[in-house]
Amino acid sequence: MSGPLSGVKVLELGGIGPGPFAGMMLADLGADVVRVDRPGGGAFFPGMEHLDLLNRGKRSVVLDLKRPEAVAAVLSMAAVADVLIEGYRPGVAERLGLGPEACHARNPRLVYGRMTGWGQDGPMAQQAGHDIGYIALTGALHAIGAAGGPPQIPVNLLGDFGGGGNYLVIGVLAALREADRSGQGQVVDAAIVDGTAHLLAGTHMMLATGTWADERGVNLLDGGAPFYAVYETADGRHMAVGALEPKFYAELLAVLELDEDPARQHDKAHWPALRDKLAAAFASRSQAEWSAVFAGSDACVAPVVSLREAADHPHIKARGSIVEHEGLLQPAPAPRFSRTPTALGTPPPAPGRHTLEVLEEWGVADAAAG
Numbered sequence: 001m002s003g004p005l006s007g008v009k010v011l012e013l014g015g016i017g018p019g020p021f022a023g024m025m026l027a028d029l030g031a032d033v034v035r036v037d038r039p040g041g042g043a044f045f046p047g048m049e050h051l052d053l054l055n056r057g058k059r060s061v062v063l064d065l066k067r068p069e070a071v072a073a074v075l076s077m078a079a080v081a082d083v084l085i086e087g088y089r090p091g092v093a094e095r096l097g098l099g100p101e102a103c104h105a106r107n108p109r110l111v112y113g114r115m116t117g118w119g120q121d122g123p124m125a126q127q128a129g130h131d132i133g134y135i136a137l138t139g140a141l142h143a144i145g146a147a148g149g150p151p152q153i154p155v156n157l158l159g160d161f162g163g164g165g166n167y168l169v170i171g172v173l174a175a176l177r178e179a180d181r182s183g184q185g186q187v188v189d190a191a192i193v194d195g196t197a198h199l200l201a202g203t204h205m206m207l208a209t210g211t212w213a214d215e216r217g218v219n220l221l222d223g224g225a226p227f228y229a230v231y232e233t234a235d236g237r238h239m240a241v242g243a244l245e246p247k248f249y250a251e252l253l254a255v256l257e258l259d260e261d262p263a264r265q266h267d268k269a270h271w272p273a274l275r276d277k278l279a280a281a282f283a284s285r286s287q288a289e290w291s292a293v294f295a296g297s298d299a300c301v302a303p304v305v306s307l308r309e310a311a312d313h314p315h316i317k318a319r320g321s322i323v324e325h326e327g328l329l330q331p332a333p334a335p336r337f338s339r340t341p342t343a344l345g346t347p348p349p350a351p352g353r354h355t356l357e358v359l360e361e362w363g364v365a366d367a368a369a370g
């Protein structure tokens with residue numbers, strides 16, 4: 001296995017969303033990730049486990065953790081692992097006998113990563129939830145959408161993955177580094193509400209400076225500014241315009257051949273008229289035509305393409321950011337490394353495919369535990 005985390009052993013107790021995403025990232029980075037699936041798989045999309053990209057590059061063991069022998073097997077695996085990650089409701093791992101105390105008794109160096117929406121404590125810790133509810137409580141969902149319209153759902157990118165799985169990985173990596181020095185593991189409590197709130201640092205900065213109103217669709221970076229917005233083209237597609245800096249804004253006006261005073265960029269009273277002008281300009285040609293017109297320019301304009309179209313965009317293609325691998329269209333590992341390059345992992349395994357192989361390899365005595 002290549003990648004900077006080559007040789008790092010990760011045990012992932014199977015959950016949904018952000019936990020598996022964090023496991024995928026660790027596998028992308030080269031770690032040996034073993035996922036413990038429950039009998040019957042417990043997949044979000046049953047029967048389609050081979051398409052579950054969040055499990056690429058991992059091996060799967062199926063263990064019924066309601067059986068003491070299976071719990072003993074997982075504890076033995078935790079004894080030789082560097083990292084354990086779990087995404088149950090707080091207290092579930094403890095009830096199974098796999099909480100941090102039980103695991104640290106077997107392996108004091110273990111980094112024990114916990115992924116939840118609300119966090120390990122607080123009044124809502126025990127409540128069920130999903131991305132949309134978690135981001136709602138941080139102010140993020142309120143901030144997204146057009147002025148006068150309802151909040152818009154940013155897929156489940158912001159909470160589950162941006163504020164969730166990513167922060168679990170960051171926490172795990174920091175704790176691993178510290179464990180190298182101290183010889184001790186610790187618990188990483190990654191909560192989507194914390195991570196999403198943290199992602200809002202820049203927005204809070206603008207709020208503090210009085211340059212951001214606590215409303216959606218009226219600000220510099222939420223579509224309020226006409227030079228940072230999305231416009232419809234003649235064929236019903238869209239172009240994304242992000243001409244923030246005066247020199248790039250001037251370039252936008254030049255390419256569009258708009259009769260407009262560049263000095264009025266930040267004149268809010270002028271914004272409605274400017275938006276109308278930009279809308280009329282973009283509505284005059286197709287997305288493909290505008291893409292050709294803006295190619296190579298610094299006007300910061302890009303076509304809004306679909307998930308499938310993205311893979312065919314010349315830049316995305318040249319970078320190999322989204323690739324077809326083993327018959328599956330998927331994003332490539334990110335970021336990239338100069339000395340220890342990463343590679344796309346093995347396809348998502350069927351649950352339990354590696355039970356015997358892994359239990360043997362990780363030296364777990366009772367290989368029949370599952």
Ligand SMILES: CC(C)(COP(=O)(O)OP(=O)(O)OC[C@H]1O[C@@H](n2cnc3c(N)ncnc32)[C@H](O)[C@@H]1OP(=O)(O)O)[C@@H](O)C(=O)NCCC(=O)NCCSC(=O)C(=O)O
Nearest residue numbers: 017037038063064065066087088089116117128129130131
């Ligand atoms: C998502 C959940 C609300 C789902 O709630 P539940 O279905 O009630 O699951 P819980 O985690 O509470 O408990 C899981 C139960 O499964 C049992 N369990 C788990 N693994 C096993 C195995 N291998 N074998 C046997 N039994 C098992 C475990 O003991 C618990 O049983 P008992 O002990 O008997 O109860 C919760 O897991 C949760 O809050 N997780 C943290 C946050 C999270 O992941 N949110 C969703 C993000 S995804 C998202 O937002 C999105 O996709 O959109």
